[in-house]
Amino acid sequence: MAAKPTALSTELLEGHDHADAFIRAVCTFAGSLSLLDEIDAEFRDSGLDQAVASGNTPPIFDWLLTAFSFQGISDQVARNYMEKHGSASWANMEASLQACPSCPKLQSYWNYEGCRYDKGSFTCAEPDHIDACPVPRPLLRNGRLNVLAMSFHLFVRDIAEGDLVGWIDNQLESARGSTNADLETARQEALIGPLRGIFGVADKVLTNAFSWLMIGARNQRPLWFEAGKAMVVVDRLVHHHLFRSGIMESFGSPHRYGSGCYAPGGCAEIIRGAAERIDARSFNPRFPKIFPRFVQHALWSWCAADRLDVCNGNRINDQKPCQLSYCQVFRICGRKPLKST
Template identity: 65%
Template sequence: MSFLDEIDDEVREAGLDRAIALGSTPPIFDWLLTTFSLQGVSDKVARNYVAKHGAACWADIEAAIRDAPSCPKLRSYWHFEGCRYDKTSFTCSEPDHIDACPLPRPRLRNGRLNSLAWAFGLFVRDIMGGDLVGWIDHQLESAQGASRPELEAARQEALIGPLRNIYGISDKILTMTLSTLLIGARNIRPVWFETGKAMIAVDTLVHNWLVRTGIVQECGVPHAFGAACYGRGGCAEIIRTVADRIDASSFNRAFPPWFPRFVQNSIWRLCSADFLNLCNGNRIDDRRACEIGYCHLYQRCSRIPLRLPKNTNKSII
């Protein structure tokens, strides 16, 4: 029930509310880039690494771009394709330029994040014209749809479609991050909020919960975790359908009645080790039915094992 309060706290702490109001790109870029790096490990591990070693930022990337690096891959967003920087071996596709290259300088957790930082920086400069707020406004205003679901889908795709081509950024992390940004701007950009509240980020915790409970099998199309989660009959469609039947304002008057992102986040919190830590692989043997009898859903849950017996060498996740 504190979902909006937590988003507001994060937005204020990062100075995003002021940056959006002023149309200032650097604070928003830095926050997005840090949030994009929260993949592959737990948020706590990623944030601790950033606190110790620092992060890439707009000021450093912009300054490096102005210095005109010798590497042809850093000339523009379109030239960057095929950089292939590897932190461990300190190699790339332009070895003659790597010693003077600014891309490896930030001590990020892995080389993929260094490449992501530059790909995103070049995208903001070359595609967004350096105006991140203005680009989001334009993308949302240009989206069209005959019905609410069509308009919401068009707005989401108008943002995520171009951004998913940036190296190292998945649909899941884009959806999760942009939703927070858009929801946090609700007092100054109502259209942003209308888009953000409808964004659903499906990770393995959410997907596995829907499988374990039998909801995917009963209400959707059985599928493995991945792109199918966002397809017809997938996890996102199921959650969106359920959100139509839940008045979120009954939990918190500040919530809009229809709030798919809140429904998805509630499922995630039930499973996440950082919150209720109830329905996840740490607590449940994936080869067996769940045995957590004190769970409020125990009597209604199908308690389907995620993995079939070993001799089949098959999995349903």
């Protein structure tokens, strides 16, 4: 593969041409050329290849639950805690529920709402049952993760009927769209929408984990790959980056971070549109031609403090245009002050 350039001197472009040139440049500097290799290694090392092939839910559940635990804290701290104290697992949770705990909230996924278990005070919404309750048993980092683990387990047991692979297949096959972009959005919503009811996991966490899983399964389930490679996560870093760079303004859709990011003309649509015009095979011939997940991951990596750490509030005074003249894309960046957006 060709080496990445070290500088960029193109003059500021306008409109969609500006967006495409800018995003392509960020992909050049921040895109992970080994993204598929990283996903494949994780997939094999976690036994997900065999689990997906055989439709074996427990290893997939355990991997997803671990992925959900990497939120609200650095990856290293979360990993160290799990290495020391362990984590929740399908097998242990299934066994604890087969013992028929007395708490009425543990009778089904639908009953579980409002558990309110708190690790520090050892309290919950049903204090008369807490001493025999399985929710606190895993030594997780905080009580919210304990509640999340049980909520996810009950979802898989009751909604997915214990068959995660089959449930994902059905959700993706049920999605419809009049255009390719509509279909990609519909597939993501068909999968992520029902999962929003699980306690303690937002769209960002769900989409990150499931897109990784589905890309890894590409040799076994092509439809999973089609959905996974198109799944886009818009967090504050990516949203603010699209605003600061002037890309959001060039599309005529400035908006605050939130639901507008996924609305027509929002951040997700901007990223998917750019991905359709950027041939990802120019970065790695093994990539699919259209690879929105790669593009989004590059934008995030450009901003994240534990990655390239360039475009973020730690580096830029949001009341003023960016002054990072050493930035490789400085000359084609709109450098819009973020202000109160």
